[in-house]
Structures are given as C-alpha cells and as structure tokens.
Amino acid sequence: MLLINSLITSLLAFSAAAKGQADKKPPAAPGLSFLYSLNCTLAPPIQVGSGPHGTRNVIPITGGTFSGPKLNGKVLNLGADWGLVDKDGVFSADTRYQLQTDDGANIFIRTSGPAQSDGRLHLRLVFETGSAKYYWLNNIIAVGILKSGSGYVLIDAWQLESPKA
Template identity: 60%
Template sequence: PKPPTFTYLYSSNVTLGPTIDYGAGPRGHRVAIPITGGTLSGPRIKGNFINLGADWGAIDNLGVFNPDTRYGILTDDGANIYIQTSGPTQKDGHTHLRMIFETAANSTYSWLNEIVAVGILTGGSGYVSIDAW
C-alpha cells in the first residue's frame, strides 16, 4: 500500500497561563494549563490564538503527560477555528499530537474539517511551540 503523505500546515507559538493542579484522580494527575494567546503562520493559514481554551492533560501512572486541549484561533481574515489535540509526550520531551479542526462549512478553511492532522509540540516556561502537518 502507498503510505500517506504530509503537507505542512503551520508553525505556532502559544502563550500559557499558570498551571492549575487538580491532583491525582482515576485517570492520572490532572492539571489545567490556560491557553492565553499566541500566533500561527503557514502557507494557507495565519492567525492568533484567542484567550479561550486550555490543556486539561494528565500525567499517567508511567509518568507520561498526555495533553487534552481545546482552544480557538482567529485567522487574519476573520475566521474562527476550533482545535482539539491529544497525544503522548515522548521520552525526548516532544509531544506527538493528534489534531482535530472544526470551522464553518462555508468558510475558506472548511477543508480543515476533513483532514487528518498531526503535530509536534515542544515546550518551555510559559509557552509551547507546535508544528502541524
């Protein structure tokens, strides 16, 4: 069979608020990390992260952080796009993301509603960077 190919979507820098600790629960040690802003830019999409969203990730019993995010972007031409991501953090510190996009069916970006996308997240203090394909 022919393997799938990847098309570069964008690179982003995302600003984060202070972590809120919910403690250990049945699905791991839960935290919430507010997504407060940032920018993204790629060949077909440019915009800003809006201050509405968070990562509701958990650290599992193996010590692996598994993000569970929901957030939005506003494109430079005024479209709202909802993004949901999840995936495991690797031993090298990168996180492999499964990405789901949702926007208006009549939007310039409606093609995002139909794609399978992946991302690589790297982080620092108060920010993360995501490259998406």
C-alpha cells in the same frame, strides 16, 4: 463429508491468499503537507490532583500566533490543556482552544497525544469551523509535534496526504 471437504478447500484458499499478501511489498506511505507553526503562550498550571484517570493538570492557553502557507492568525485567550499524567509519569495533552485567522475566521481546535522520551509531544489535531474558506480543515487528518518552553509551547502541524499512486 461434503461440508468438511468444503471447509478444507476454503482454509487452503485462505492460507494461499495470506501467503500471497505476505510476499507483497508494503503499501506506499502517506505523505505530509505543512499546515502551520504555532507559538502559544500559557498561564501557570492549575493542579487538579489525582483522579481515576491519573493526575490532572490544567494549563490555561492565553494567546499566541500561527502561520503557514494556507492560514495565518492568532491564538485567542480562550481554552486550556486538561492534560493527564499517568501512573508511569507520562503526560498526555488534552486541549481545546480557539484560533482566529487574519481574515476573521474562527477555528476551534482539539489536540491530544502523549509526551515522548525526548520531551516533545506527538499530537492529533481536530479542527472545526463554519468558515467556507477554511471548511476543508473539518475533513482532514492532521498531526503535530509540540516542543515546550517556559510559559509557551511551539507546535508544527501537518496534514496527512494520500500516497502517490
């Protein structure tokens, strides 16, 4: 009987705590800090075909430039988008390519994310560099919005910031 009373007391306490959480305002939303705008040139796609995860298309990345408040440079002719089209016809990017800053630092970047109904892609960006100046990129959460053109894409990128206290 003691065990049942203890269990009931715990459930009532949990229920009261959950109700208290429901009455609170939602937490403050994180902010975004602009990283850069990128203009990337592309070669014609290579059709891999249907596979177990969808229809794979490889789009070679051939160059471009990027500029922002903390970093500027060029997109090297090194990398591609190994995107997939799923059973519903939605394209999802899966890129790996190389940035080089104006001061010579090399930054490897991976992006992924699905196309939206307006034709833009929402991207997750992951950076990797050994440069001391840009090492902070290894430890950020970043997002981007991709707009495509004929033979190029434009990507605007932002860093996620903690909400103001």
